[in-house]
Amino acid sequence: MSATDDGGAGQGWLVRLSRFLRARAEERTTEPTDAPSSNTVSTPPEIVLLDAVVSGMPDPMVVLDQDGRVIAFNPQAAALAPALRRGEPASIALRMPELVEAIRAANLTGKAQRIEFSARLPSPRWSEAFVAPIALSGGHGPGRAGVVVITVHDLTPIRRADFVANVSHELRTPLAAITGFIDTLQGPARDDPNARARFLGIMQTQAWRMARLIDDLLSLSRIEQRAHMRPETPVDLVGIVRQVADGLQTLAQDRDMQVEITAPSTPLVVLGDRDELTRLFENLIENGLKYGASGKRIDIACAAGSTPGGKGEAVVSVRDYGPGIAAEHLPRLTERFYRVDVGESRAQGGTGLGLALVKHILNRHRGRLTIDSKEGEGATFTVRLQSSALPLPR
Numbered sequence: 001m002s003a004t005d006d007g008g009a010g011q012g013w014l015v016r017l018s019r020f021l022r023a024r025a026e027e028r029t030t031e032p033t034d035a036p037s038s039n040t041v042s043t044p045p046e047i048v049l050l051d052a053v054v055s056g057m058p059d060p061m062v063v064l065d066q067d068g069r070v071i072a073f074n075p076q077a078a079a080l081a082p083a084l085r086r087g088e089p090a091s092i093a094l095r096m097p098e099l100v101e102a103i104r105a106a107n108l109t110g111k112a113q114r115i116e117f118s119a120r121l122p123s124p125r126w127s128e129a130f131v132a133p134i135a136l137s138g139g140h141g142p143g144r145a146g147v148v149v150i151t152v153h154d155l156t157p158i159r160r161a162d163f164v165a166n167v168s169h170e171l172r173t174p175l176a177a178i179t180g181f182i183d184t185l186q187g188p189a190r191d192d193p194n195a196r197a198r199f200l201g202i203m204q205t206q207a208w209r210m211a212r213l214i215d216d217l218l219s220l221s222r223i224e225q226r227a228h229m230r231p232e233t234p235v236d237l238v239g240i241v242r243q244v245a246d247g248l249q250t251l252a253q254d255r256d257m258q259v260e261i262t263a264p265s266t267p268l269v270v271l272g273d274r275d276e277l278t279r280l281f282e283n284l285i286e287n288g289l290k291y292g293a294s295g296k297r298i299d300i301a302c303a304a305g306s307t308p309g310g311k312g313e314a315v316v317s318v319r320d321y322g323p324g325i326a327a328e329h330l331p332r333l334t335e336r337f338y339r340v341d342v343g344e345s346r347a348q349g350g351t352g353l354g355l356a357l358v359k360h361i362l363n364r365h366r367g368r369l370t371i372d373s374k375e376g377e378g379a380t381f382t383v384r385l386q387s388s389a390l391p392l393p394r
Helices: 009-030 045-055 075-080 097-109 156-186 193-225 237-247 249-254 274-291 327-332 342-347 354-364
Strands: 061-065 070-073 113-119 125-135 146-154 234-236 258-262 269-271 297-306 312-320 368-373 379-386
Touching (some): 045 061, 061 075, 075 146, 097 113, 125 156, 193 354, 234 237, 237 249, 237 274, 237 297, 237 312, 269 379, 274 297, 274 354, 327 368, 354 368, 354 379
Parallel strands (some): 258 297
Antiparallel strands (some): 061 070, 125 146, 312 379, 368 379
């Protein structure tokens, strides 16, 4: 039975809802712009029934018409987006650009969309949304009535459980190694000075690895807590990059690598937190030295650029000439604990959090990171930050 048949009560209600939506759309195209809002009149019975259905859903749910205006929503959706109002465009109330774009794509293509988004306030939360266009009278298009149904599922418990599991796994490996060597030193190797020296060196490396992991976790937590506070202090990116490169010269010499810096003679001023930006470039340059070592060189380029909208920005790229990164890994490189090669990363002392820190620092600074790489041709990590005309502090 199609939605246009009146053979059942449910189908009859769908037909009435379809007709109501079509009539309201026609009225909207003819009514004057100063006409009173639709929420000042009594609610039609079709919408009352729709409200009852939506209110019974356990997850946040919003129903829109084909113009993107809110028809119905439940209390859970109101808690997620308090600005939701019946009859008003959903784009006004939904502060998630990804969700607004998914609604547009669903209307244009007639296909369901799935997205993930996150919010950092009042506490970090992760969600997934399903945006499904539903035709009430034979499909979308001119003269067709339909709705777009948005449902949101909370992924926070899953993400937190995954995070705890990953942290536990990362700590368990070095801890098990240290415990095993302690047992050996207390037993068979008690009187073996050569074994003792070798085991103590490995234990020290594993202890450093745990300390760095804890340091990265604390840094990530601090940055997330201040994600909504954009830095307001003018800093010079060229000076930060040169300072970081100088501090990593010992590592470069150990890897027999050259670090070449190209930069303008004038400062590249942005509004930023100097310590966080230092940490950002330490991660990018150190990664280049560790994972691009086969290329024997990394190039760092600092330059002034502009956004597509014509605003000035500072651009810093870090390029290595190592083995490169396969395309399927690129979208996931900034995920926590994601590694292209787990064994290689751990052998290099990596925690799996370096690029996640880079992403969160850039989010706080309203900056962007792009990654370009091909297998066998190295990788380029490019940071873009909005320029500032404010003078540098003395």
